[in-house]
Amino acid sequence: xxxxxxxxxxxxxxxxxxxxxxxxxxxxxxxxxxxxxxxxxxxxxxxxxxxxxxxxxxxxxxxxxxxxxxxxxxxxxxxxxxxxxxxxxxxxxxxxxxxxxxxxxxxxxxxxxxxxxxxxxxxxxxxxxxxxxxxxxxxxxxxxxxxxxxxxxxxxxxxxxxxxxxxxxxxxxxxxxxxxxxxxxxxxxxxxxxxxxxxxxxxxxxxxxxxxxxxxxxxxxxxxxxxxxxxxxxxxxxxxxxxxxxxxxxxxxxxxxxxxxxxxxxxxxxxxxxxxxxxxxxxxxxxxxxxxxxxxxxxxxxxxxxxxxxxxxxxxxxxxxxxxxxxxxxxxxxxxxxxxxxxxxxxxxxxxxxxxxxxxxxxxxxxxxxxxxxxxxxxxxxxxxxxxxxxxxxxxxxxxxxxxxxxxxxxxxxxxxxxxxxxxxxxxxxxxxxxxxxxxxxxxxxxxxxxxxxxxxxxxxxxxxxxxxxxxxxxxxxxxxxxxxxxxxxxxxxxxxxx
Numbered sequence: 340x341x342x343x344x345x346x347x348x349x350x351x352x353x354x355x356x357x358x359x360x361x362x363x364x365x366x367x368x369x370x371x372x373x374x375x376x377x378x379x380x381x382x383x384x385x386x387x388x389x390x391x392x393x394x395x396x397x398x399x400x401x402x403x404x405x406x407x408x409x410x411x412x413x414x415x416x417x418x419x420x421x422x423x424x425x426x427x428x429x430x431x432x433x434x435x436x437x438x439x440x441x442x443x444x445x446x447x448x449x450x451x452x453x454x455x456x457x458x459x460x461x462x463x464x465x466x467x468x469x470x471x472x473x474x475x476x477x478x479x480x481x482x483x484x485x486x487x488x489x490x491x492x493x494x495x496x497x498x499x500x501x502x503x504x505x506x507x508x509x510x511x512x513x514x515x516x517x518x519x520x521x522x523x524x525x526x527x528x529x530x531x532x533x534x535x536x537x538x539x540x541x542x543x544x545x546x547x548x549x550x551x552x553x554x555x556x557x558x559x560x561x562x563x564x565x566x567x568x569x570x571x572x573x574x575x576x577x578x579x580x581x582x583x584x585x586x587x588x589x590x591x592x593x594x595x596x597x598x599x600x601x602x603x604x605x606x607x608x609x610x611x612x613x614x615x616x617x618x619x620x621x622x623x624x625x626x627x628x629x630x631x632x633x634x635x636x637x638x639x640x641x642x643x644x645x646x647x648x649x650x651x652x653x654x655x656x657x658x659x660x661x662x663x664x665x666x667x668x669x670x671x672x673x674x675x676x677x678x679x680x681x682x683x684x685x686x687x688x689x690x691x692x693x694x695x696x697x698x699x700x701x702x703x704x705x706x707x708x709x710x711x712x713x714x715x716x717x718x719x720x721x722x723x724x725x726x727x728x729x730x731x732x733x734x735x736x737x738x739x740x741x742x743x744x745x746x747x748x749x750x751x752x753x754x755x756x757x758x759x760x761x762x763x764x765x766x767x768x769x770x771x772x773x774x775x776x777x778x779x780x781x782x783x784x785x786x787x788x789x790x791x792x793x794x795x796x797x798x799x800x801x802x803x804x805x806x807x808x809x810x811x812x813x814x815x816x817x818x819x820x821x822x823x824x825x826x827x828x829x830x831x832x833x834x835x836x837x838x
Contacts, residue, residue, distance in 0.1 A: 472535050493517045520577070
């Protein structure tokens, strides 16, 4: 072993201080002789050997196979950073968790205090701003200054030697000006000016002024107190400091975030209004097309053409808006989220399906020449239909007339039959008065099942027989005539029943 004052050079073993000659020999000696030493010390020394060998031999990260296998195993390369060190974390023993401390409550307290301060200060400014823009503000300069001091206490002039924003001293030319909202002092160049329209937007939730962009403005011109209320163009405004401006502009940003709509929502609302307008026009256009295609004159061809032009323009607008929504945000540095991209593709699909369902099936209008031909064809068709209806009406009238004549003939035949029967009854009654009366007591076999007309004919036959016996030839002839009429009537009724 060498003394403390002795300085030795070469490839020395750090454990036994033996001089090995080369790096390879030093490595092998260390692996063989000192393998049972402390693991942490060995691991550290192996790392040092690896670094020394790489530096001396100029080797890269990749180590050749063979004698350098032990050196490669002693070098640890981090997979995350790619850096090489002599410490291998996999060989360390698990470290127990030490003392921990949660800083969440402290961070929340600091943040809550900051938010509370911002909210409280901003609300104070809004209340003061509402008073300064209300109807009670006097127009006279002296009265208005007293009113402004009553709203918020102004800082005394002797307490401000310089502007707190630009750090310039106040002089006869650089005057002091007070903020009407917090009362602090600043110079003219550091003053901010709040228009009354912007104040109304901050204090009145129902205020709407979409056509004019409102915000703070820089005052130019006179430093008089009057110009702190009235601008160069006569627009009323209020002098404020930069701190109040920041608080009010932050409140305005919050209002804009709550009330304003994203660009994709605005585009979709416009697209949806175009879709609704197209659907309403289609409801009116389709009956026009069907009527004009049939040659009807209920609608005007020029009016239908105007409707078609409007529908076509709406389809073009819908297509353009859907494409704009689809490509929204793709060219920005920060790409939109997957949900927003899915929403944009869904809107484009909806617009495409709507146009395919309605535009492809949109029936075209006939030209002026085609419409004239359709009108002529319709006139001919109407004339043919009228002629056919007239012919059908005439035939129906003829059939009704013929049926009426047949009914009248039947009625006349029935009346004649009734007259003949009445005459026969009258003749039979006159014969009784002449002195001959048939004997009704003559026995005649009647069958209850026989037809009444057959029974009547049997009675007349018995009368004819009695008249012949009595020698009454006229009565015989009359009765035979009656019998013949009854027989004919009976046969007629039987034929009707058979038919």
